[in-house]
Amino acid sequence: MAAPEPSLHRDILDAAPHVRRFAYSLCRNVADADDLLQSTIERVLSRSMPDDVDLKRWMFRICRNLWIDTKRAETTHQAAAPDLQLAAGDLPRTDQIAGARITSARVEKAIDALPEQYREVLTLVAVGGASYKDAAAELSVPIGTIMSRLGRARAILADAVGYAD
Amino acid sequence: MTDMDEKLSAYLDGMLDESESSGVAALIADNPAVAERLEALALATSDFVQSASVIDAAPMSPALAAQLARLHVEVARPGRAGNVTQLPQRKQFVSFLETHRAVAAAAAIATGLIAVQISMPPPKRATGLPADGLILADSGLERLLNEAASGSMTAVGKALDAEVRFSFESVGGAPCRLADLSSEGGTSRIVACRETTGWRVMVASFSAPPSLGNDSQYQTAGATSSEAIEIYLDSAMAGPAMTALEEAKRISEKWPASQ
Numbered sequence: 001m002a003a004p005e006p007s008l009h010r011d012i013l014d015a016a017p018h019v020r021r022f023a024y025s026l027c028r029n030v031a032d033a034d035d036l037l038q039s040t041i042e043r044v045l046s047r048s049m050p051d052d053v054d055l056k057r058w059m060f061r062i063c064r065n066l067w068i069d070t071k072r073a074e075t076t077h078q079a080a081a082p083d084l085q086l087a088a089g090d091l092p093r094t095d096q097i098a099g100a101r102i103t104s105a106r107v108e109k110a111i112d113a114l115p116e117q118y119r120e121v122l123t124l125v126a127v128g129g130a131s132y133k134d135a136a137a138e139l140s141v142p143i144g145t146i147m148s149r150l151g152r153a154r155a156i157l158a159d160a161v162g163y164a165d
Numbered sequence: 166m167t168d169m170d171e172k173l174s175a176y177l178d179g180m181l182d183e184s185e186s187s188g189v190a191a192l193i194a195d196n197p198a199v200a201e202r203l204e205a206l207a208l209a210t211s212d213f214v215q216s217a218s219v220i221d222a223a224p225m226s227p228a229l230a231a232q233l234a235r236l237h238v239e240v241a242r243p244g245r246a247g248n249v250t251q252l253p254q255r256k257q258f259v260s261f262l263e264t265h266r267a268v269a270a271a272a273a274i275a276t277g278l279i280a281v282q283i284s285m286p287p288p289k290r291a292t293g294l295p296a297d298g299l300i301l302a303d304s305g306l307e308r309l310l311n312e313a314a315s316g317s318m319t320a321v322g323k324a325l326d327a328e329v330r331f332s333f334e335s336v337g338g339a340p341c342r343l344a345d346l347s348s349e350g351g352t353s354r355i356v357a358c359r360e361t362t363g364w365r366v367m368v369a370s371f372s373a374p375p376s377l378g379n380d381s382q383y384q385t386a387g388a389t390s391s392e393a394i395e396i397y398l399d400s401a402m403a404g405p406a407m408t409a410l411e412e413a414k415r416i417s418e419k420w421p422a423s424q
Contacts, residue, residue, distance in 0.1 A: 009236045016233060017221065025217035034226040041232060107212045125178065126210050127217045132180050147180070151171030157209035158202075 008055075012041055015056040022060050025123040026067045028112055039066050060128045061138065064120075071116075110160035118153035121146060173203045177210065238396070310342050310357055310364045311420065315412060324348055331406040332415065333398075340420050341367070341401065343394070354394050356401070359420045368397045 019040060024033035040063045049058055111119070124130045124138060125146070136143045175181050176189045193200045225233070305321030313319050313329050321327045329344045341358040357364045407415070415421070 009239045013233065013236050013240065020220055021217040024220035025213075030220055030223045031226060033220055034229040038226070038229045038232055041236075107216060111213060111216050122210070122213055123217070126214050132175075132178070147171055147175050150178070151174035151206075154174050154177075154206040154209045155170040157213060158205040161209065161212070163205035163208045 008044075011055045012044060012059075015059050016041070018056055019059045019063055022123060022128050023063050023067070025127045026064065026120065027070070028119075032070070036063050036066055036070070057128075057130070057134075060124075060130075064124075064138070104161075106161050107157075110157050113160065114153060114156055118149055118156060121149040122153045125150060169199065169202065170206065173199070173206050176203070177207055306346075307364060309344065310359075312416060314409070314416070315342075321346065332412045333406045334403045335401050336403045338403070339422050340415055343398070356394065356397060359422065361422075367401070368394060370394050 016037060020033055020037050023036040023040070024030065027033055027036065040059050043062050043066070044055070044059060049055070114122075121135060121139065124135045125132070130138065132143050132146045135146045139146070172181070172185070172189055176186060179186075181189060193203055224230075305319075305325075306327070309319050309321050309327050309329065313327075315329045315331050318326055318328050325346060325348045327344055327346045329342050332340060332342045335341050335358055339358040339360065341356055342364075343354065343356050346353045346355065353369055355369045356367045358367050359365075
């Protein structure tokens with residue numbers, strides 16, 4: 001394989017903070033987000049990328065696919081060791097502690113509790129900047145489903161946090 | 166969720182067509198409850214995005230930090246865009262002086278010291294020497310490069326100490342020396358090579374003191390600027406650094422170029 005161009009390295013460095021946020025938004029854990037970003041960069045450097053694609057969006061896509069793979073693996077792991085998973089869930093995470101300093105604990109809790117399919121679509125559109133059309137293609141669902149999930153995601157968060165209270 | 170939530174959500178994203186958007190805008194204007202709901206959904210989105218940025222303040226994992234550092238080094242390698250060390254020779258010394266003077270000015274304001282200006286001559290002087298990196302004859306810096314053995318600390322100006330770290334031969338056969346210049350304002354690291362007209366600064370970097378309160382401690386150039394120097398050295402060094410014996414011989418012979 002030919003050595004990657006220096007401009008690709010620079011573009012990766014530019015995109016890295018955005019992809020890190022994207023990864024964190026998906027998995028809600030700093031260590032997992034860093035692992036995801038690292039794997040994403042390795043994937044970009046080791047495989048060819050379509051010429052007409054925006055690198056950041058390409059990295060978002062790779063990141064999300066890797067996250068899905070991780071979720072599948074976690075599901076298997078959780079089934080094998082449910083007690084361990086429960087114990088880990090009781091411990092406060094460093095990212096949760098950091099997050100509480102910026103947004104309220106109630107917001108963090110509401111986001112953590114957001115069902116994955118809603119968090120995923122909100123991440124794609126609100127954090128990743130995807131259009132409804134791109135998000136629909138990414139998730140292989142109709143645009144109407146994207147609209148519906150986004151409305152639902154925002155409504156769940158708004159009601160859980162109680163902005164109108 | 167209601168159909169209204171879905172519509173308001175799409176309205177926030179600008180994804181409604183013109184007529185739908187006008188209809189929702191009219192509803193928002195006429196109905197305070199709808200306006201309030203729109204605000205709640207917008208706040209939810211805003212908090213969601215802000216929550217993702219929490220990770221910006223979190224330290225990266227060592228593995229990720231190392232991976233990004235490697236990419237930075239790749240981007241900064243000589244001959245690649247974005248590297249500051251490979252300036253044309255005639256610009257190198259000007260850049261060095263500008264950097265050092267800026268620091269010196271800051272230090273002078275803060276402490277009243279003007280050591281660096283004294284030891285670093287202006288780019289153009291009455292003698293007509295060009296601002297191309299040539300180090301003035303009989304300057305403290307020239308004496309350092311001519312006479313000091315690596316590892317010995319020498320005062321080259323008022324409140325400016327210097328230490329030659331090592332000597333080497335360039336791929337072009339010129340003897341070169343790497344030296345650190347340290348004042349209260351920070352540390353500069355230079356690589357100077359001997360030419361027929363004298364020593365010429367080939368590359369320089371600067372690092373500010375890492376913190377206050379330890380100004381009695383000698384500081385070396387910071388990691389980032391050292392990295393830039395190392396990249397230069399990778400391309401310029403013909404072989405390993407000279408031994409103390411080789412260096413002493415060159416000093417006694419007044420640094421002749423290799424044949």
